[in-house]
Amino acid sequence: MLVPVDAARAGIVVQLAYATPDNLSGAPIYRNPVCLLHAAAAERLHAASEIAAGLGLRLKIFDAYRPPEAQWRLWEACPDPTFVADPRRGSPHSRGVAIDLTLVDGSGRELAMGTGFDAVVDQSHHGRSDVPVEAQRNRLLLLGIMTAAGWDHYRKEWWHYQLFDARRFPLIADGAMGPPLM
Numbered sequence: 001m002l003v004p005v006d007a008a009r010a011g012i013v014v015q016l017a018y019a020t021p022d023n024l025s026g027a028p029i030y031r032n033p034v035c036l037l038h039a040a041a042a043e044r045l046h047a048a049s050e051i052a053a054g055l056g057l058r059l060k061i062f063d064a065y066r067p068p069e070a071q072w073r074l075w076e077a078c079p080d081p082t083f084v085a086d087p088r089r090g091s092p093h094s095r096g097v098a099i100d101l102t103l104v105d106g107s108g109r110e111l112a113m114g115t116g117f118d119a120v121v122d123q124s125h126h127g128r129s130d131v132p133v134e135a136q137r138n139r140l141l142l143l144g145i146m147t148a149a150g151w152d153h154y155r156k157e158w159w160h161y162q163l164f165d166a167r168r169f170p171l172i173a174d175g176a177m178g179p180p181l182m
Helices: 039-054 068-077 133-148
Strands: 002-004 036-038 058-063 098-104 151-153 160-163
Touching: 002 039, 036 039, 039 058, 039 098, 039 133, 039 160, 098 133, 133 151
Parallel strands: none
Antiparallel strands: 002 036, 058 098, 098 160, 151 160
């Protein structure tokens, strides 16, 4: 079951990248951007938000639930399984149990992570020593927050987290509450 993320209550910033042209496809994918997650994932997101708040930080969400139809649009723009899940297998995003995010400071400024969100380069991988030390620390801070809140990470994208055993959740089609496609 998908639930809306209550950004105001959780102190989270929501800026859905796929509602803008600033994404891998170069065009908006969501016409009606709504930040949705499976209820189990939303609970873990709130836990992560509380941990971040205790450190004087907030979470900034770039993407959450992504309808399979939108997954196809991303795949068509970037058919690289390192960075975009093959829609024939299904994405954890299309199950409502994955989130793309970063950390922001008290003034809303994103912490340096060494690459931008959705950068399809090797430097986006966790554990890279060829990004600035500050970015390495910030990635580890995000990893610690998310891991402490019960999230698993994807080692090739510093911004991507998902529930453990994500494939046990069913795919959720666009008509089942998802943000409509353009």
